Amino acid sequence: MPADDRWRGLYPDAAAPDPGPAGMTAGVPTALADRLMRRIQEDGPIGVDTFMAACLADPQGGYYQQADPFGTAGDFITAPEISGLFGEMCGLYLAHIYDLAGSPEDAAIIELGPGRGTLMRDMRHVWSQLMPAMTSLPLHFLETGHALRRLQASTVQTDRIRTAASWHDDITDLLAATDGPVFGIANEFFDALPVAQLIRHDGQWHQRQVGILDGRLGFTIGPSVPEDVA
Numbered sequence: 001m002p003a004d005d006r007w008r009g010l011y012p013d014a015a016a017p018d019p020g021p022a023g024m025t026a027g028v029p030t031a032l033a034d035r036l037m038r039r040i041q042e043d044g045p046i047g048v049d050t051f052m053a054a055c056l057a058d059p060q061g062g063y064y065q066q067a068d069p070f071g072t073a074g075d076f077i078t079a080p081e082i083s084g085l086f087g088e089m090c091g092l093y094l095a096h097i098y099d100l101a102g103s104p105e106d107a108a109i110i111e112l113g114p115g116r117g118t119l120m121r122d123m124r125h126v127w128s129q130l131m132p133a134m135t136s137l138p139l140h141f142l143e144t145g146h147a148l149r150r151l152q153a154s155t156v157q158t159d160r161i162r163t164a165a166s167w168h169d170d171i172t173d174l175l176a177a178t179d180g181p182v183f184g185i186a187n188e189f190f191d192a193l194p195v196a197q198l199i200r201h202d203g204q205w206h207q208r209q210v211g212i213l214d215g216r217l218g219f220t221i222g223p224s225v226p227e228d229v230a
Contacts, residue, residue: 008223019140032061037212045211045220057144064145078188080119088120094123094183095101095131106180112142112171113189117155123185124156139165140174140182205229 039047054186069075079086099106111120122138127134139156143149149167152182156165168174175182198210199221207222 032058035219036210036217037059040210040212040217045209045222047222048197048208048210048219049194051217052208056192056194059070062144063163067220069152078115080122080187082116084118084122087119088126090119090185090187091123092130094185095127098131098134098183099179101183103131104181108138108140108178108180108182109134110140110174110178110182110184110185112144112186113192114141114143114152114156115148115187117152119185119187120152120156136163137183138178139163140177141165141167142169142171142174143167144169208209 005106023052032054035058035195036046037053050191057065059065063069094109109120112180114120120141124135141149141152143152152167153165157163166177170178198205199208204224206224207228209220209222210217211220212218213220
């Protein structure tokens with residue numbers, strides 16, 4: 001994700017700070033910020049993607065390790081939480097694709113970033129009415145938050161509709177656990193993934209990194225990267 005630094009007033013050396021508020025430490029849980037700062041002190045600045053991954057999924061302080069960040073009591077509301085109609089429409093579409101594929105019995109259902117499990121619950125509800133075979137297909141969820149996994153399990157595995165379900169930390173493990181075709185969905189997932197960021201400085205693209213600036217976490221300009229990579 002390239003960024004233009006013309007408005008930032010960046011300093012010329014590669015360890016120079018991005019001007020701005022009092023660094024980034026204030027937005028990071030204290031224990032996690034301390035661990036990140038120790039890591040940076042030992043190994044040097046880290047990429048924006050590495051910083052984002054820690055903030056989102058760190059086992060002790062990651063954002064998605066909290067019990068429930070969704071809904072009116074959380075930080076944001078996604079479409080499945082507003083109306084069951086959204087999940088039912090998604091379920092109808094997947095049922096149509098499953099039918100076009102010949103209704104394979106060895107298929108699996110996958111969801112990336114299942115939130116509370118509301119979307120899958122609503123899809124399975126419509127499958128129980130229109131495509132019952134899909135409710136018996138194994139479920140595979142990509143989810144790193146252990147509290148969210150428990151919430152998803154309680155939402156999806158209702159007394160009326162139960163099936164085998166597995167949770168995975170990364171997509172490689174998830175796909176390795178499935179033998180046949182997969183039918184999947186991801187709602188508001190990719191926009192929450194860690195991303196590397198490049199920044200233009202002195203006519204070259206550089207990695208944007210996170211370092212320690214005046215005792216706080218802050219952006220720095222990292223090594224240059226070839227134009228064809230940028």
